Amino acid sequence: MFPMDKHKNIPNDVNNAEENEQISGQTDEISSDSANPKMDSVDEQNLDSKKPEVPKGEPEKNPAQKRASIGKGSIFVEPIKRRSFFSWLTLAWLAFTAATGTFFGIMLRFMFPNVLFEPKQTFKAGYPDDYSVGDVTTSLKEKYGVWIVRSTEEIYALSTVCTHLGCTPNWLKNENKFKCPCHGSGFRKTGINFEGPAPRPLERFKITLANDGQIFIDKTKKYAYEKGQWSDPESFLRV
Amino acid sequence: MAKDQKGKKRGFISRLGDSQVWKSIIRTGVPRNRRGRMFSVLNSVFLHLHPVRMPRHAVRLKYTWCAGGLSFYIFCVLTITGILLMFYYRPTVEYAYTDIMDLSEQVPLGIMREIHRWAAHLMVITVWIHMFRVFMTGSYKPPREFNWMVGVILLVLTLLLSFTGYLLPWDQLAIWAITVGTNMARATPFLGHEGPGAALLSIGDINLVHAGSDVRFALLGGRFVGEAALLRFYVLHCIGFPFIIIIFMAIHFWRIRKDGGITTPV
Numbered sequence: 001m002f003p004m005d006k007h008k009n010i011p012n013d014v015n016n017a018e019e020n021e022q023i024s025g026q027t028d029e030i031s032s033d034s035a036n037p038k039m040d041s042v043d044e045q046n047l048d049s050k051k052p053e054v055p056k057g058e059p060e061k062n063p064a065q066k067r068a069s070i071g072k073g074s075i076f077v078e079p080i081k082r083r084s085f086f087s088w089l090t091l092a093w094l095a096f097t098a099a100t101g102t103f104f105g106i107m108l109r110f111m112f113p114n115v116l117f118e119p120k121q122t123f124k125a126g127y128p129d130d131y132s133v134g135d136v137t138t139s140l141k142e143k144y145g146v147w148i149v150r151s152t153e154e155i156y157a158l159s160t161v162c163t164h165l166g167c168t169p170n171w172l173k174n175e176n177k178f179k180c181p182c183h184g185s186g187f188r189k190t191g192i193n194f195e196g197p198a199p200r201p202l203e204r205f206k207i208t209l210a211n212d213g214q215i216f217i218d219k220t221k222k223y224a225y226e227k228g229q230w231s232d233p234e235s236f237l238r239v
Numbered sequence: 240m241a242k243d244q245k246g247k248k249r250g251f252i253s254r255l256g257d258s259q260v261w262k263s264i265i266r267t268g269v270p271r272n273r274r275g276r277m278f279s280v281l282n283s284v285f286l287h288l289h290p291v292r293m294p295r296h297a298v299r300l301k302y303t304w305c306a307g308g309l310s311f312y313i314f315c316v317l318t319i320t321g322i323l324l325m326f327y328y329r330p331t332v333e334y335a336y337t338d339i340m341d342l343s344e345q346v347p348l349g350i351m352r353e354i355h356r357w358a359a360h361l362m363v364i365t366v367w368i369h370m371f372r373v374f375m376t377g378s379y380k381p382p383r384e385f386n387w388m389v390g391v392i393l394l395v396l397t398l399l400l401s402f403t404g405y406l407l408p409w410d411q412l413a414i415w416a417i418t419v420g421t422n423m424a425r426a427t428p429f430l431g432h433e434g435p436g437a438a439l440l441s442i443g444d445i446n447l448v449h450a451g452s453d454v455r456f457a458l459l460g461g462r463f464v465g466e467a468a469l470l471r472f473y474v475l476h477c478i479g480f481p482f483i484i485i486i487f488m489a490i491h492f493w494r495i496r497k498d499g500g501i502t503t504p505v
């Protein structure tokens with residue numbers, strides 16, 4: 001992986017041996033250069049074509065001795081210096097990579113604040129008797145994104161997020177429906193969609209009674225009609 | 240100085256070109272021949288992106304429509320006008336809308352905002368036209384397939400610049416357009432809380448990807464389009480995306496040359 005590894009494993013490392021052969025081969029070649037008429041003009045092409053020739057000829061001389069000398073060369077000429085240099089370098093690179101990686105993680109986490117200045121996801125919404133039968137209460141819409149609807153038997157909390165693309169519909173009392181201004185989806189008082197592009201009914205939130213008898217709404221739990229969740233006892237409040 | 244060795248009066252340009260000031264900036268002096276011109280292109284940081292010599296067909300308007308060049312020009316216009324707008328616009332719920340009104344009605348000439356807005360529309364159009372021309376001339380083929388991909392990234396960045404800028408006027412149109420637009424991010428596989436696979440990322444009962452931790456949240460800084468979203472879009476629009484698009488433009492232009500200049504018309 002790192003240059004260091006190569007140098008540690010010299011005796012077994014074929015790649016490395018080849019590299020060294022080329023290098024020493026080249027010095028050989030230079031001495032015989034003038035004897036070889038082909039090599040007289042040194043231009044780029046010649047240098048290129050020269051390289052592959054060298055390793056071919058070289059091993060015939062004395063491959064075993066050569067390999068040994070490579071090992072010797074690497075180990076004895078400047079042994080400790082090189083090794084420690086490469087291991088420090090490896091360590092430095094690893095540390096650098098780790099630090100950079102960590103920083104990217106920090107960057108990602110940075111985008112998700114610990115404190116949100118938004119209305120709470122759970123809140124109390126007064127007593128059941130504050131709501132009269134047949135009414136759609138719109139007073140919590142602005143702050144909490146909830147309509148409280150009371151029918152003859154139950155109270156439920158409808159999400160004000162249009163199931164088409166997320167605009168906020170308006171409750172039209174005279175027409176007895178929720179109407180979305182963005183693309184015209186319409187929903188009945190129950191939240192069931194009946195016109196426009198919305199593909200499914202509005203969602204309902206978890207609604208329970210708190211100990212003090214107030215209605216308690218938890219927006220983190222949603223109930224979807226199309227999944228049959230509206231029969232869940234926490235999706236409505238029996239009154 | 241005003242006269243040469245033979246005592247003849249020399250023209251202003253000629254004297255300028257030999258002055259120390261000029262030569263300290265443009266080392267090769269006034270280009271007087273082909274070699275001189277080549278040197279001035281090679282030695283200028285701005286000109287060196289361009290080749291020193293160009294085949295005649297490469298500048299034929301009929302072939303490129305100059306759509307790529309126009310896109311770049313409009314990007315420059317947008318950068319300059321955008322920086323000017325930043326002197327008046329404050330990205331807060333309290334001021335954003337009124338500052339925009341102020342920009343159209345009170346700021347001298349009231350035109351900077353219109354230039355920025357029209358140029359923004361125009362850039363999207365020219366980038367599409369450029370892509371269309373590259374496609375129709377088959378210029379995406381090897382060796383230019385990499386530059387086509389860089390181009391796709393440039394297109395996406397152009398659209399993202401457009402999208403983030405759209406929220407800044409903070410009117411009803413802006414807020415709901417961004418609401419609708421970012422809702423698409425809910426459905427991102429694994430990363431959006433309503434996307435396929437998001438439900439798989441959970442530890443026991445605890446969902447890891449929910450409305451408060453998905454990509455949409457990262458984009459908006461909240462669960463709905465509010466104060467934090469305005470600020471995030473502002474920063475992305477003014478700094479983030481321009482910074483990234485400039486890097487990719489540099490790669491794009493550099494690659495055109497490395498791929499052997501633009502394609503030859505058949």
Ligand code: HEM
Pocket residue numbers: 303304305306307308309310311314366369370373376378379383386387388389390391393394397488491495500501502
């Ligand atoms: C920010 C947007 C972009 C800018 C500023 C830009 C700029 C340029 C310029 C100045 C050229 C030189 C030729 C010409 O003007 O037509 C060019 C060529 C090219 N562009 Fe773009 N470009 C952009 C987006 C794209 C897109 C969206 C694509 C396609 C996905 C694309 C793909 C290419 C390719 C493949 C070439 C080489 C064309 C050839 O060899 O004939 N670029 N670009």
Ligand code: FES
Pocket residue numbers: 162163164165166167168180181182183184185196197198
């Ligand atoms: S978002 Fe409500 S109809 Fe499209």
